[in-house]
Amino acid sequence: MQQFEKHTGLVVPLDRANVDTDAIIPKQYLKSIKRTGFGPNLFDDWRYLDPGEPGMNHSKRRINPEFVLNQPRYAGASILLARDNFGCGSSREHAPWALMDYGIRAVIAPSYADIFYNNSFKNGLLPIVLDRNAVDRLFKETAATPGYRLTVDLAAQSVTAPSGATFKFEIDAFRKHCLLNGLDDIGLTLQHVDEIRAYEARRRQEAPWLFT
């Protein structure tokens, strides 16, 4: 899992509440054998004017110029600013996969759907909860300031605006530890690398035929 310590990035505002997982990544793309490659289909129904199917060349499709992600000033954004109950709907991990694949590293919203919130941590995406007033202020500043960037510091549990204003956020200590160190199940096992190596060394002596 990708670790998350500190990240500074361009902010894209998605000014809607209850953005569901089907909106984040429509169901026709779940047939994929991959966990990556969902980026071009993030918010597919909103981003394109024509219907999308897996296997299409999405760069040839008709872009919806109205949609915020398609506006040139937000190109390359890596922090998504959102409203209440972001990620509601199904349990699909394709939603955080799609956000990550597009290049989003952190989401800032007043609240999240529970499963989406959990799934995000499993995949190295940081969902930040700030109160409604703070989120409102960030929406306003983003709209008013082209090239608006925020700095997210996980260790300090803070979001810092260009003005120097800092917003603190809460996060579960274990989740913070895992994300800071990029630890998923595999990451946790890899904390015992020395023990695995020692085991292997001993087994190579005892039963070398297992290693050919």
Add this chain to the structure above:
Amino acid sequence: MAGKTLYDKLWDAHVVRQNEDGTCLVYIDRHLVHEVTSPQAFEGLKLAGRKPWRVAANLATADHNVPTTDRARGIADPVSRLQVETLDANCRDFGITEFDMADPRQGIVHVIGPEQGATLPGMTVVCGDSHTSTHGAFGALAFGIGTSEVEHALATQCLILKKSKNMRVRVDGAIPSGVTAKDIVLAIIGRIGTAGGTGYAIEFAGTAIEQLSVEGRMTVCNMAIEAGARAGMIAADDKTIEYFRGRPYAPKGELWERAAIAWRELKSDADAKFDKEFVLNAADIKPQVTWGTSPEMVVPVDGIVPDPEKETDTVKRGSQQQALKYMDLKPGTPIRDIALDKIFIGSCTNSRIEDLRAAAAVVKGKKVAGNIKLALVVPGSGLVKTQAEKEGLDKIFRDAGFEWREPGCSMCLAMNADRLSPGERCASTSNRNFEGRQGTGGRTHLVSPAMAAAAAIAGHFVDVRELR
């Protein structure tokens, strides 16, 4: 202190560390890979910038999606094709040995592992496939895993596991003529049920199991999962050791001698304690035929389709009624009166050379009955196919009216083009008779290779014991 079971010994030998929460980090010696459950795992590795921990521990092949006819034309279904091509690409990228569709060693993952000596006694063997239990036949600890565990095994050569309980199923006495490993394991499942082994690792033991060939033991362990157990296993003996002599991945020379000594210890101690035990008498076992949609719905070939009204357990009665409806069968129908549409000889349960020999012996000089629309023989691997052709078995099958195909999973699960049409009834040597398993609306009866062959000739089930 009580002695150790085979499972205890295998487990203890592979524990890397004990975690505080009661789980263990367990070392994996061999990881077998196929196209269906691996793509997201490889993707995960790439995303995290990880490499396989020990590349040489992995062996891959494409089996579920591959066509069994005209391989030169490739795979027609684009979704299947992509899955197979993805495996090829992943193996290339990570340097993992793969027997691809064009390789003469390609075949069903559970057939090629032992055939290559890539599976060895005393190993922990995993694969993203529930029938990995097959490899327990050699005194190994082998079980299926999910895609996230596939990624975990690739990345760390370990899995986080909780130990199962110990169960022993003993089958004692001489195996009657006409009765095979498949009949033994179906009889076991009929006795203990499909949930009987849940939470246990099953050791199959007893004089009847000892009499079985190594390939027959694979058939038994293959279906441990159908009894609810993630792992099934059998102690290693001289037959086990001889089986591996000279195989490509097996140790050679001085190492071989050392390994053989170690392998002789792969058995439960005489005073080992099991949490649960079942004993069957081999003399009581007859050729078996499943009549329903669960492997536990099984009766001897001279039996009749049971009457759900006689079942006192209401849940069981309900599922029996449902099964009879799906299978379009009436209570009291003699098994021998059930006419068939298709015959499938293959799958990781019964597609090895001994299975094909047993079926060919029944078929030789006879013709497939007129009502059989399709009779398929699908060898478990390219090497099994070559061996069978060397022995002229392909000719025996072809002359009788069977189709002789390229190796793969084929009509075991109908992920490729081989499948039943709705309503069609099949005698199959595979392991699962679930609704739609061999094709939507298809009806599956699980039997041994000899029984499937006999049914092909008669057009309905017959007792192979009466053919001699």
